Amino acid sequence: MLFLLLGLILSGLKYLEMTQVATWPWYVVLAPFGLAVLWWSWADWSGYTKRKAVEKEEARKKARIEKSRDNLGLTPASRRKR
Structure with a gap:
């Protein structure tokens, strides 16, 4: 770019x-x-372009899973964001 x-x-x-x-x-x-x-x-x-796209998607997936766990109360209290 x-x-x-x-x-x-x-x-x-x-x-x-x-x-x-x-x-x-x-x-x-x-x-x-x-x-x-x-x-x-x-x-x-x-494969640089594909690798970067996969890394970005994995980061989004991980963040979504962590947010769901926090919302369900499945994370330890010390890791919860308040």
Whole structure:
């Protein structure tokens, strides 16, 4: 996402001919978009995206289970949130 944001900012500066970016060649300005594509390709290929999604889902599941236990009074009194 960082590469995409950087690409948008640099493209806007180049298009509006602002600052030093106006003198840079277009391939340098558009390079962050290519890096974003490479990052997303690698993340999908390596399983990084799926692993992060599973970790997030597991954390939500654990929090939901703990909340249910607290509501039912199945946790020790020392762990209950008041």
